[in-house]
Amino acid sequence: MTPQEKVKVIKSFAQEIISEEELLKLFEEKEHPVAYDGFEPSGIAPIHFGLLRAINVKKLLETGIHLKLYLADYFAYINNKMDADIKKIQRVGEYFIEVWKASGVETNKIEIIWASDIMDSLEYWDRVLTVARHLSLNRTFKSLTIAGRSQKDILSTAQLFYPSMQVADIFEMDIDICQLGMDQRRANMIAREIADKLNWKKPIAVHHHMLLGLKGIKQMEDAEQTLIASKMSKSDPTSSIYMHDTKKEIENKIRTAFCPPNQTQGNPVFEYAKYIIFPSLGNLKIYRAKEHGGYIEYQTANELKKAYEMGNLHPNDLKMGVSESLEMLIKPVREYFEKDKKARNLYEEVIGYNITR
């Protein structure tokens, strides 16, 4: 694969790359650049975790990238996830690794790093404080939405540490590419600024699209608030399809999902097809009733988009096709958790925990 081809692979799933030139240069200079993807372990895995990320990870690995999967256990602790019980959080982290395995992520080809491990050194905290010294309190407050918090929430002092820690992590792990969701761009931008200031290695930011929740777009005061309110969130069961949902549950959720006719913008059902089904299955098959046009199959998201916007595909038929395709993708994961004893025990333990926002 040429560097140009590698950039193309990244572009296939990234909503934004900062910057593309830097990425190309990186691929030209380095055979195995280091990228990271991280998350707070809490709750139950939804499809944007199990399916969407699995797709992205597969693509990253194709380009020869060395992927570090960062389990931000203490970050979850800061945000009071899982009753702020670090033991529980870590068990949830182990459960999430099982979800990735079940989703076909070759966990032996990625490096798993726990926040609690890299935090266990003076060097780390030196780094955090260095970042903090170069980060105004205002910027810290502004970037706190990276933790998914709105201004209404009461912040604790612990949460003020969050941005500095997140930024420090990037340098501690010697990251070339920060591969995170659009909701994390603030921290990545701070990292790039700090890198310039301190002459540290400047990471490239690759942000993937945030999958819409089932209810579609919820308008908030500003674009960023809207993004956060509208995304599929594992802590909001009414917005999410989970990797453990039964066929019936998937059908019900898709059936009641927001899905305006002739409109693909802000349409979650279309998004699931575009971002999950086409990349995973290569096509979308819809077994329509005869009177509605009969069987139809789309090869690309663009083809589907055109047909839907022109009214050649009824929303209900789109839902049917998406629902069946999702079932195909989720089924093996569900079954993995039924058959594999370790995974099943972890899952049962995790659903036993009190899930907090």
Added chain:
RNA sequence: CCAGGGGUAGCCAAGUGGUUUAAGGCCGCAGUCUGUAAAACUGCCAUUCGUUGGUUCGAAUCCAACCCCCUGGACCA
């Protein structure tokens, strides 16, 4: 530590001794209408008011202690 203010459903919020078996709004759920959803309309959604004890025939409402949050101050600089 001191002085005020406050803690009512997932969220916002009214209610200050008996027509309150806790108003209203948001969210959510169910139904009607659409070949989906949304919108609209209809219905449902806190046996309980931070905790514990007390006063009273009767308490979310009064009293006491305790816990937590907010504002200001004191202390420290």
